[in-house]
Amino acid sequence: EAGVAQSPRYKIIEKRQSVAFWCNPISGHATLYWYQQILGQGPKLLIQFQNNGVVDDSQLPKDRFSAERLKGVDSTLKIQPAKLEDSAVYLCASSLVVREQFFGPGTRLTVL
Amino acid sequence: AQSVTQPDIHITVSEGASLELRCNYSYGATPYLFWYVQSPGQGLQLLLKYFSGDTLVQGIKGFEAEFKRSQSSFNLRKPSVHWSDAAEYFCAVGAWDNAGNMLTFGGGTRLMVKP
Numbered sequence: 001e002a003g004v005a006q007s008p009r010y011k012i013i014e015k016r017q018s019v020a021f022w023c024n025p026i027s028g029h030a031t032l033y034w035y036q037q038i039l040g041q042g043p044k045l046l047i048q049f050q051n052n053g054v055v056d057d058s059q060l061p062k063d064r065f066s067a068e069r070l071k072g073v074d075s076t077l078k079i080q081p082a083k084l085e086d087s088a089v090y091l092c093a094s095s096l097v098v099r100e101q102f103f104g105p106g107t108r109l110t111v112l
Numbered sequence: 113a114q115s116v117t118q119p120d121i122h123i124t125v126s127e128g129a130s131l132e133l134r135c136n137y138s139y140g141a142t143p144y145l146f147w148y149v150q151s152p153g154q155g156l157q158l159l160l161k162y163f164s165g166d167t168l169v170q171g172i173k174g175f176e177a178e179f180k181r182s183q184s185s186f187n188l189r190k191p192s193v194h195w196s197d198a199a200e201y202f203c204a205v206g207a208w209d210n211a212g213n214m215l216t217f218g219g220g221t222r223l224m225v226k227p
């Protein structure tokens with residue numbers, strides 16, 4: 001069974017530029033999550049989707065971050081414009097049953 | 113709101129020695145608890161989880177953890193560490209309510225293994 005796929009794996013941009021990350025969850029997983037992991041910290045949930053609807057986006061900085069999950073499968077997370085403090089690893093996870101999440105390899109973003 | 117504390121930021125052990133990583137949580141109801149491991153450049157891999165029942169939980173790679181409600185702890189243990197265990201370890205508490213399925217992670221413990 002294929003795992004959670006993410007691309008790109010690495011991205012370097014300058015501040016005020018925009019960037020997008022893509023996630024393909026495990027086939028059949030209805031729930032998809034985006035986490036932000038700043039260096040030296042644990043992951044922090046940004047947004048959770050159930051199929052193509054948003055369940056929780058209370059910690060998403062909505063002035064610059066946006067996410068969508070069209071057709072309830074793939075998802076895209078966008079940052080526009082990026083700030084220096086957005087440098088982090090962005091992790092995507094998916095789950096079938098409520099209690100277990102499977103994580104992708106992450107996208108490491110560096111904002112210069 | 114739930115929270116997780118991992119008091120040790122770094123731990124160094126010799127290969128073959130025993131290991132215990134500490135995790136303390138705060139949560140108003142019965143917690144669902146997890147330990148994940150993250151190798152450099154990799155995503156998070158689930159080591160073990162506790163939902164209910166036996167408070168001693170066995171996981172992959174020879175790891176186990178014990179849930180102690182009275183101490184609000186869920187410490188991870190391994191009797192004999194291998195060099196390949198060097199990684200970052202995260203404890204997490206899960207909450208499931210009308211807002212969804214939310215994991216709150218601790219800050220992580222970086223494990224280094226001396227030959």
